[in-house]
Amino acid sequence: MPSALTDLCRYPIVQAPMAGGGSGPELAAAVCGAGGLGFLAAGYKTADGMYQEIKQLRSLTDRPFGVNLFMPQPSLADHSAVEAYREQLAGEATWYETELGDTDEPTDDGYEAKLAILREDPVPVVSFTFGCPSRAVLDAFARVGTYTIVTATTAAEAQAAQWSGADAVCVQGVEAGGHQGTHRDDPHADGTGAGLGLLALLGQVREAVQIPVIAAGGLMRGAQIAAVLAAGATMAQLGTAFLATPESGANPLHKQALTNPLFTHTELTRAFSGRPARGLVNRFMREHGPYAPAAYPAVHYLTSTVRKAAAKAGDAQGLNLWAGQGHRLARELPAARLVEVLAAELDAARAGLGLTGSTESGDGRTGPGDAPAAGGAA
Structure with a gap:
């Protein structure tokens, strides 16, 4: 098992875990085999479903890989808000000839x-999203x-992650596609611009903690990876960049939408899941986003049937098209080739900045995240 973040892979490139089908064994194996760190997304899967994917991934690669878990969420307090949203979505169910989903599902994701x-x-x-595990949980993983x-x-x-005993932290800027991994979902922050951009957040985190930092949010090119490494990150995590690859399990409509000029920009919305998530603005988001309650994962289950029906109908206007702000830079390359191209771009960017040394993580070079940050917390 790895003892340091830089022991995990050849290049400082992490493939983000994208729940909902985007990050399966094929994508993770391709990334690992090319020198990056591939991830399985266990969110929305049963425990056995997660285990079966782990077994499949192990049959495809002998390289280190990761599994991402969703933290349990608080029980839903305002059922009336969800029922009001159900009425709001009645027309969608009729249009797609389906029923709305059952919201009485567990909130702990197994x-x-x-x-x-x-x-x-x-x-x-x-790795963990939507909260921080207890020290007992993290200590148990350390022991194995x-x-x-x-x-x-x-x-x-x-x-909080450092105090609880995490080995590293993945800082997610507001540019990131998909769900914001906030530890506490605060609806009062909606529309206030409270979320920080990656570079600003990275600077704050590097002065607050001494554990290695992975940077995530809108990264699509090797030069951007070079920028976050120069700003103090040890590695960079990319999600949307890998979404368009053949190995990604994303719906073809989703992949095509990333570079379709019809979808001009992204926004944060609660429309599909009840939690803030960044996606391409489409009809569903425009019509229902303003009315969606802060009720995750109830809203996720409520809209799941409509989203599946929209996918079956080939209608991207009814799908959750998660994407980061850099989505227009998506490249339809095989995942292994994308890792190679990103590494080459990173090398070129470092050379342009007059930096020496290889981009490879395990070359003995001390990365920015391997030494304590100035002023870092104990």
Whole structure:
């Protein structure tokens, strides 16, 4: 098992775990084989479904890989808001000739069962989204040799991860596609511009913690990876960049939309899941985003049937088209080739800046995240 972040892969490139089908064994294996760190997304899967994907991935690669878990969410308090949204969506169900989903689903995403499997049959890396695990959970993973990463969207969340015993933190800028990995969903922050851009957030986190930092949010090119490494990150995590690859499990409509000029920009919305998530603005988001309650994962389950029906009908206007702000830079390359191209671009950017040394993580070079940050918290 790895003892340091830079031992995990050849290049400082992490493929983001994209729940909902985007990040499966084929994509993770291709990224790992090319020298990056591939991830499986266990969110929305059963514990057994997660385990079957782990077994499949192990049959495809012998390289280190990661598994991402969703933290349990608070029980829904305002059922009336969800029922009001159900009425709002009645026309969608009629249009797509389906029923709206059942909101009486568990809010823990099978967390404890997944933890048990990952402790019993350890994987190299486990990361967490939507909160920070307890020290007992992180210590248990440390005892079996699993490297742990916690997603954070503020310096305070990063400090909480360090205090709880995480080995590294993944800082997610507001540019990132998909769900914002905030530890606490605060509806009062909606539309206030409270989310920080990646470089500003990275600077704050590097002064707040001493553990290695992975940077995520809108990264699509090797030069951008060079920028976040120069700003103090040890590695860079890319999601949307890998979404368009053949190995991605994303719906073809979703892949095509990334570079379709019909979809001009992204916004944060609660329309599809009840939690802020960045996606391409389409009809569903425009019509329902203003009315969606802060009720995750109830809204996710409520809209799931409509989204599936829209996909079956070939209608991208009814899908959750998660994408980061850099989506127009997506390239339809095989995942392994994309890793190679990103690494070459990173080398070229470093050379242009007059920086020496290889981009390879395991070359003995001390990365920015391997030394304590000036002024970092104990």
